[in-house]
Amino acid sequence: MGVSPLVDETLGKACAAAAVFTQFDQEQIDRIVRAVFTAGLSHRVRLAKMACEETGLGKWQDKVWKNVLATLCVYDDIKQLKTVGIISEDPVSGITEIAQPLGPILAIIPVTNPTSTTLFKILIALKTRNPIIISGHHRATRCCRETVRICYEAALREDAPEDCIQFFDRGSREETRELMSDQRLALILATGGESVVKAAYSSSTPAIGVGAGNVPTFIERTADIPFAIDQILLSKTFDNGTVCASEQALVIDSEISGQVRDELVKRKVHFLSPGEIKLLETVAYDRERQVMNAEIIGQSVAGIAKMAGLTTIPLDASLLIAELEGVGDHLPISSEILAPILAYYEADSLDNAVNLCIDINYHGGIGHTASIFSNDDEKIKQFALLMNAGRVLVNTPSSQGAVGGIFNTLPTSFTLGCGTGGKNITTDNVTARHLLNIQRICRRRVNERIGHIEETMLFDEEIGAGPIEKAYYRNY
Amino acid sequence: MEQEERLIGFRESDEELTCVFFNRMDTLTTAKIDTAFREKLATLAGRKIVFDLEKVDYVASSFLRFCVIASKEGKGKLAIINIMPAVRKVLKIAGFESIAELR
Numbered sequence: 001m002g003v004s005p006l007v008d009e010t011l012g013k014a015c016a017a018a019a020v021f022t023q024f025d026q027e028q029i030d031r032i033v034r035a036v037f038t039a040g041l042s043h044r045v046r047l048a049k050m051a052c053e054e055t056g057l058g059k060w061q062d063k064v065w066k067n068v069l070a071t072l073c074v075y076d077d078i079k080q081l082k083t084v085g086i087i088s089e090d091p092v093s094g095i096t097e098i099a100q101p102l103g104p105i106l107a108i109i110p111v112t113n114p115t116s117t118t119l120f121k122i123l124i125a126l127k128t129r130n131p132i133i134i135s136g137h138h139r140a141t142r143c144c145r146e147t148v149r150i151c152y153e154a155a156l157r158e159d160a161p162e163d164c165i166q167f168f169d170r171g172s173r174e175e176t177r178e179l180m181s182d183q184r185l186a187l188i189l190a191t192g193g194e195s196v197v198k199a200a201y202s203s204s205t206p207a208i209g210v211g212a213g214n215v216p217t218f219i220e221r222t223a224d225i226p227f228a229i230d231q232i233l234l235s236k237t238f239d240n241g242t243v244c245a246s247e248q249a250l251v252i253d254s255e256i257s258g259q260v261r262d263e264l265v266k267r268k269v270h271f272l273s274p275g276e277i278k279l280l281e282t283v284a285y286d287r288e289r290q291v292m293n294a295e296i297i298g299q300s301v302a303g304i305a306k307m308a309g310l311t312t313i314p315l316d317a318s319l320l321i322a323e324l325e326g327v328g329d330h331l332p333i334s335s336e337i338l339a340p341i342l343a344y345y346e347a348d349s350l351d352n353a354v355n356l357c358i359d360i361n362y363h364g365g366i367g368h369t370a371s372i373f374s375n376d377d378e379k380i381k382q383f384a385l386l387m388n389a390g391r392v393l394v395n396t397p398s399s400q401g402a403v404g405g406i407f408n409t410l411p412t413s414f415t416l417g418c419g420t421g422g423k424n425i426t427t428d429n430v431t432a433r434h435l436l437n438i439q440r441i442c443r444r445r446v447n448e449r450i451g452h453i454e455e456t457m458l459f460d461e462e463i464g465a466g467p468i469e470k471a472y473y474r475n476y
Numbered sequence: 477m478e479q480e481e482r483l484i485g486f487r488e489s490d491e492e493l494t495c496v497f498f499n500r501m502d503t504l505t506t507a508k509i510d511t512a513f514r515e516k517l518a519t520l521a522g523r524k525i526v527f528d529l530e531k532v533d534y535v536a537s538s539f540l541r542f543c544v545i546a547s548k549e550g551k552g553k554l555a556i557i558n559i560m561p562a563v564r565k566v567l568k569i570a571g572f573e574s575i576a577e578l579r
Contacts, residue, residue: 012571016540019570023534023562103569159503162537184571 003182004175010133011184013163014104017131018186020161021101024129026084032158033127037075039154040119040147044068047115047150050143055111057298062239066116066414073405073412074123078432083128087438094443099436101129103186106168106179108200110192112242112298112338113414114140117191118147120414122165124432126155130186135168135176137192145169180205187435191415201423208430210415211422213244214336214365215398216357218383219260220350220374221253228373228395229263235397236319241339242298245369245391245402245416248336249343249360250321251353257346270301270317271344276310277322277333283307284341285332297338304339327359336364350379354386361387367418367427371398390419390427404429449473484509486516487528493519493550494526501532501539513542517549525550527576530558535566543567547575555579 024032040047048063082088088097107121118134125132136144148167155164168179180188180203188207190200197209219228236247252260265271272280283304286293296304301320305313313320322333323344329335333343343360347353361370370389374380384392396407404410413429428434453471457463483505487494495513499505517525525546529535547554554576556567567578 016537016570019540019566019568020535020537022565022569 004171004178006171007175007179007182010166010168010179011104011182013166014131014133015184017161017163018101018103018129021129021131021164024084024161026082028159029084029127029129030079032155032160033075033078033123035154035158036126036151037071037123039150040123041068041071043147043150044071047119047143047147050146051115051140054143055114055137055140055298057112058239058242059300063113063115066113066239067119069400069403069405069412070116070119070414071123074120074431077405077411078124078127081127081432083432083436094445096441096443098439098441099128100439102435102437103130104133104184105130105187105189105435106133106135106185106205108188108190108192108196109134109136109140109144111137111139112239112244113191114144115147117414118144119151120412121189121191122148122151124430124435126160126164127432128435130435131161131164131166133166133168133179135171135179141169177203189415189430189435197423208415208417208426208434209422209424210244211367211418211424212336212364213246213248213368213418214360214363215245215248215369215371216251216360216365216387217247217249217371217398218251218353218357218373219253219256220353220372220376220379220383221255222375222379223256223373223395224375225256225259226263229260229267231373231395231397233267233269233318235399235401236342237340238397238399240298240300241337241341241399243399243403244336244338246338246399247342247371248365249327249334249345249356251345251347251356251360253350253353254346254348264319264321268314268316268318270313270320272310272320272322276308276312279308279310280304280320280322280341281332284337284339285335287332290329290335292335292337292339296341299339301340304341327356327363334360334363350382354383357383358386361389365389366421367424368416368422369393369398369402371396371401388419388421390417391429402429484512490523492524492526493517494528495546496528496531497539498531500534501542502534502536503538506536506538506542514545517546520549522551524552525554527554527556528558529556529560529563532563533560535563540566540570540572543572543576553577 044067049060052060083099087099109117145167152165185205188200190197190209200207284296301317320341321344327334345356366388369391370387371393372383393401401407405412411429411431415430417424417426417428419427485496556576557579
């Protein structure tokens, strides 16, 4: 069966753009990237409102913040990066590194952060001279298409190659699969749910994907409690909890639990009764598929209360908290729920607290993120060594902290690798650095130590490793 | 016309039409020579087309479109000759070996 005309046209254009891009120098690229960053940042509010309106998720003000992060912080991170031609030279080692582009990139965009992820991926792709094809979530096509239009027009004004940015929205599922598997595609950058990431990895095209999070947040006894609670609320209410790195469960040292509860209640967090938890479970979780219910993602507390028939929730409740005794599929709120809902646990020892965090981490969140509030660096290290998380955030809001660039020095990214635990190839915050093929010129620098070893030694079975090693390291 | 003649020239025989391009084939330049190029193609009369890129050090997407048009109009495969390495790389990445002979 032949290639569909849509896929053929899209990839033909992308290949032509990739070809033309190879002729661009660093200065030309940086002019294009600056123009696109400026255009994206200028349209941050309109795009945020479009995203909120179209998807029905989150809060437009927080989506403005996401667009700011995706432009201003990403640009700040990449603007000085050398991504064209010779990027390093070491006369001692004799190795010169050259940055080469990958080729056409297919970018899958999630419904939770549609415009910000689009802006982010366009900037890092253009910075590395890779044409990009944006495939927006079906519930966010209008806002993604508009984001692409704004960026593309800005790029063209700086003489970027035609079709360096394309929007792929008319395709059927079959055509999208065909696009993913086409040999002309260099990379799939897949940010989204499990099925789309799996499709990317199964396509035979190299892919960088992400994983699900189930972020445990440990408030250790040396934490500054009012500060910790402020940070947690800042994070978990951000865009109504749509960031995959947002806290999913609080684990509290029982010695400080009284104070923690007081601080939560002061901030209008509502502790659900057992009956209320049961009602919430029916709308928050799909028991058959054993995942969160898509309808709950990014909804406000009031919206969730209405969905679940929680009639006694205060109208101004900031978060819903469910105190649980364990972790697992039998306790749906112990799973990842991208909404202003938190599971809550108390532990009477450090070991029990860390065990709970491990259980939460391994319940659908391997490789993603873990969070700790503590002023004891030894305990922070002990905690981190036991978590399977690409990023262990300390004393920061988890949503904003994981994205990077504001509360820590992680590179700003909207594609957070989860390592092999999440079936990804990296635990990094994916950035422009991941979109280059690095070529190395390797000049002759003979390892003279090899010459110390007589070949007769090597071929003599009776001679063990010791004498050979000694000969190798002999300094004369 | 004089401006365009500096950017594009032609060599003709009974069998071949050779289009000689000069300098950067960017979007502006290709827009300037578009008319002259198409008018000359209209006189092709079944001949083979050759593109001589000896003096070309950069090609934009608009020039690649010229190649696609020529590959459809001429007899046999379009031949592209005297290609500088950077431009050869562009033609290869764009997959043009399937529509043209790169010499």
